Amino acid sequence: MNGTATLENFVATGWDYEKDELRILNPATCASAKRLVWLTKEEAEGGEVGTKAGWYDASEYTYEGNLEFDLGSGFLTSLSSKGVSFTYSGEVFNDSLTIPCDGKKYVIIPNALPRTITLSEVIATGWDYEKDELRKLNKTNSASAQRYVWLSKEEAEGGEVGDKAGWYDASEYSYEGAQEVLSGEGFLTSISSKNVMISLPAAVPAAE
Secondary structure, three states: OOOOEEHHHEEEEOOOOOOOEEEEEOOOOOOEEEEEEEEOHHHHHHOOOOOOOEEEEOOOOOEOOOOEEOOOOOOEEEOOOOOOEEEEOOOOOOOOEEEEOOOOOOOEEEOOOOOOEEHHHOEEEOOOOOOOEEEEEOOOOOOEEEEEEEEOHHHHHHOOOOOOOEEEEOOOOOEOOOOEEOOOOEEEEEOOOOOOEEEEOOOOOOOO
8 A cells, every 4th residue: 555565475387497597687787786596485494494385585595485575566587488478466556656767767667567558658758869879679689679768749840750749769769659568568767867756557547
């Protein structure tokens, strides 16, 4: 109800702790601030590091399931195994939500909603299209598959690329608001501006 999520609410299946990692990124440098692995109850007990299935530090093998994350936080995987899946058990945040980037450069922006949304439902404020980017990552190599900038209506009309506020391709300046974002997909920011805010829609769309 307070908008936070606990790591133990995310359950992994098909995970190999010797080949797969869940990475929490440092929002200042994009480096891995913490690397985690999923251990089954048998693996934890066999390695004498714990008594239950869950997330453990990839180096120290300390149990990390009690870590809490603010609304809108996300993770980056590094997977070698086939067929890995995640199940989240928790409450759905009913209202639209705003992620304050607060001068952080690299922030993961996930679609944590139980539905597909369009990119037009993601709103940015405090954005400078010359300094800030929203990046869709290639799931194979983590490189930027597409880069977006937010343009106000005035910026879009002034640049003769559109007639409405929204997300535009960072190179071609084509409007990209109709792109679908599946549940569980997300983006990585590269922000230089201060006080950028990114808002996502409510879990249940407003009635028309």
